[in-house]
Amino acid sequence: MPMPMQNLTQCVKSLTKVAVFISIFGSSSLYANQFVLDVKLLNYSDSYGNLRIPSSVQLDLPDPLNVKGNLNLEKSQLTRLPRSLTVGGNLNLAYSQIMKLPRTLKVQGYINLAHSKITQINNGLQVMGDLSLMGTAISQLPPFLYVGGNLYLAHTKITELPEYLTVKGNIYLGGIKIKKAAETINIGGNIYQ
Structure with missing residues (x-):
């Protein structure tokens, strides 16, 4: 037929x-x-280019990953990020299981690492906004770290401010004791205990 x-x-x-x-x-x-x-x-993005991965989701992020807006992985169970990550807004890794920052990391806003599993910061990291390291196991800041906003260090093991550290805003120590500060640091605001 x-x-x-x-x-x-x-x-x-x-x-x-x-x-x-x-x-x-x-x-x-x-x-x-x-x-x-x-x-x-x-399924996890909105019309503004923001990407939020809930704590219950397990997936591998593409490499490289380019997020036009904010990337929110707060309380995420993800354990690793792509080797190359670009975020047009803020990067929130607070309370996440992420242990290491990407080799190539570009963030136009703040980076929140509070209470995450991160143990070290990349050499020469540049953060255009605030950088929060509160409650992390980080014990040392890298040389040439640039923070365009405020730097939050409460409840870390940091005791020294490294060579060529630049913070355009304030540094909030939150009770930690700084034993040594390099002569080449550049702080635009104040250091608060």
Whole structure:
């Protein structure tokens, strides 16, 4: 029995869509995987480019990851970030299981690491906003650290301020004792105990 013309037209349209999809996303498994990850992340993003991963979700983030707005992983069970991460807004890792910052990290806003599992900060890290290290196991700040806002150090094991530290705002020690401060530090505000 011959196929009606209308069904044949619909079949051709469907096959054309599949062919276009395969040519765009199927030419490389990398593109296909990126598409799948983008679709998965779509469930956690909003129309402003913000991305929030709830504590109950376990997934691997794409590498590199570029977030136009804020990236909120507070209380997240994720244990690692991509090697390359760009955030157009703020990065919130408070109370997260993340242990290490990405090798390439660019954040236009603040970085909140409060009570996270982070144990060290990358050399030459540049934070355009505030940097909160409160309640972390961090014992040393790297040289050439730049903070465009305030630096929060309460309940850390930090005892020294490193060479070429620049903080445009204030430093809040929260009771920790600084035993040594390099002569090359540049603080725009005040240091509060």
